[in-house]
Amino acid sequence: MTERDDAALFGNRFLTTPAPSERFxxxxxxxxxxxxxxxxxxxxxxxxxxxxxxxxxTWMEPEAQRIIAENLHRNFIDHAEYPISAEIERRCVRMLADLFNAPGRTTGCRTQGSSEAIMLGGLSLKWKWRERRKAAGLSTDRPNLVFGGDVHVVWEKFCRYFDVEPRIVPLAEGKYTIGPEDVAPRLDERTIGVVAVLGTTFTGHKDDVVGIDELLRDVREKRDLDIPIHVDGASGAFVWPFLYPDSKWDFRLEQVRSINVSGHKYGLVYPGIGWLVFREESDLSMDLVFYENYLGKTDATFTLNFSTGASMVLAQYYNFVRLGRQGYTYVMRMMQENARVLAGNLRDGGRFEVIGDDAEQLPLVAFRLTGEQDYDESDVAWQLSAERGWMVPAYTLPPDAQAVKIMRALVKETLSREQIDRLSEDIADACRTLDAKGATHAVERAQVKHGTGY
Structure with a gap:
């Protein structure tokens, strides 16, 4: 028997042969x-x-996994051939509009995560601003967009890709979100919109959307500038309706004209699925809509991509009808409760300061070391991964808060109370190990200390 036959019978020839990696x-x-x-x-x-x-x-029910697996071959964009998939998208948009308290008939679409939704939402802000300027006989050059340093990097990508000046509000130590006092001095007649974040990547908090809305209504009345808000709810728009239903951040506020949300985050669907929802149909610039008929019937599309699988749209609808408001509320509260236990454990251990868990926040724990020790948060993250396999990131905050380094633990649906207690003890063990052996990221820590690590 040859070596190749042996490998086929007993194992795998790549146990002793390098995997293909350079040449086809x-x-x-x-x-x-x-x-x-x-x-x-x-x-x-x-x-x-x-x-x-x-x-x-990172987890879905077996029934949802079956729906995904059985529909991987279905191209979502072929609405003529797969009209039910298209109708399910429309159902999801209507349900989200209802969840976000839209006042009437609206529109929206599924996207490839929030990144595409943000690009489309930003383009609609720019195009609608351009329409208003043209109607008034004014120039349409040098548009700008106002947002805080707490946004996801995709907003800076949007500005660079589509020629919009970013007017970024810097953060500060102890101030990790933005409000009307930050936005007001950056507004002018060329401002296409203001971005407010609901559930920041850094600490899980929200910008002062109510205050920004009040500011922009005042600007509209006194300066005749109608500047809309786009809410980046990539994480938070599937959390706040269930954990904080009385908190106003959505279409209950007049100047909120569009919202994006990631179905593959707290929408509890595998990647990648996002959603863009407009307050009213008129908030979508019709210049973004294209019509084609080469797939079997005339169809309108305003997404940046074209072919994409239908599976995640169907999986999102599965979650909506499977869980409903009651089920989503249960899942979010369960995660929130475990996050509070983890925060309490870390605080009680005496080594960490927990950031902002007394405010409205995503189900996560943001924390930083206190006191003096010969290691920093990056060392703790590395040790925690090396000893126990936990992936808990350590990172610096954006300008002008880059001297602050924190850790952040997302509390997921699958993280049980027993695992929360184990994680708490593993973090304590990692610190005890570092007490004995010292730091492993000295260069990085020096950069952060001097404000150059961002």
């Missing part, structure tokens, strides 16, 4: 070999159930 393979391989090759590579990755860094969903 001349020959194929059996399905089992291909599967084993990938399995061996992926075994070296982190455990998604211990990944407390990502906001993205």
């Amino acid at each position: 393979p001349e020959e194929g391989m059996g399905a089992t070999d291909a599967m084993r090759l990938l399995d061996v590579d992926l075994a070296m990755e982190g455990d998604p159930q211990r990944n407390l860094a990502t906001f993205v969903t």
